[in-house]
Amino acid sequence: MTNVEWPWQYSFPxxxxxxxxxxxxxxxxxxxxxxxxxxxxxxxQAILDISEAERSPLFNNASIKRRLPSEGIILVLESLAKKGNAEPCDKSKSRWYIYWHTLSEWADIVYSWAQETGQVNSVCTLYEIINAPDQEFTGLNQDVLIKALKVLESQRKAEVILDDDDVAGVKFF
Structure with missing residues (x-):
């Protein structure tokens, strides 16, 4: 894994x-x-699939031959959900959104960018936002971005624009 240092606990069975x-x-x-x-x-990565997670290096430390079973993974995900950092993708809870920033935090980050770059009172496509250079949200999963924009919409800071039942863009206020 790149750019993450494994904590000491990761080597503790x-x-x-x-x-x-x-x-x-x-x-x-x-x-x-x-x-x-x-x-x-x-x-x-914004989505965690529980069946794949058991084999991933995140929950499986091959060097000490230990892995967190799926029941433990679900407990971790439910703990994350209580703090706004995870949410099941569907009712089966086999796939989860992972938010390293809560949706409110993502909304604030995107709205600050919109203010700083003069996007207020204009329309931006999701593509423009996701591909904005050198931003923390650059490359963000589109579903997560839409959820964050819906937070801004509930705060009356944005309006999500639909195109044939798909989200095409957003107008910031």
């Missing part, structure tokens, strides 16, 4: 077993939260 002690589990889940968000930010 009990880290891959959900701890029964409530206080220890809370610390463990906080460490997992940090690791999952750092990993997804570094790899620019």
């Amino acid at each position: 009990p880290f891959f077993t959900i701890q029964p002690n409530i206080e220890t589990r809370a610390k463990q889940l906080e460490a997992w939260k940090t690791l999952v968000l750092d990993y997804h930010k570094a790899s620019q």
Whole structure:
């Protein structure tokens, strides 16, 4: 994995077993939260598939032959969801959106960019936003961007523009 430093816990076998002690589990889940968000930010991945996650280096440390089982992964994801950093993609909860910034934070970041670049009172395509150079949201998953724009829409700072039932762009206010 590039640009993420594995924490010390990653080489500690009990880290891959959900701890029964409530206080220890809370610390463990906080460490997992940090690791999952750092990993997804570094790899620019916004979606985690649970069946694939069990084999990924994130939840599977081959050097110590330990992996977090799917029940543990789900517990980590539910913990992330409580803090606004994850959300199931569908009712089956087999795929999850991972937000290294909460949707409100993404909305603030995009809106600040719109203000700084004179995009207020103009229309931008999603392509323009996702491909804006040198921005934290450059390359952001389109579904995540749409969710962040919907947050701005609920704050009356933007209007999402639909084109044949697809989101084509946004007008910032």
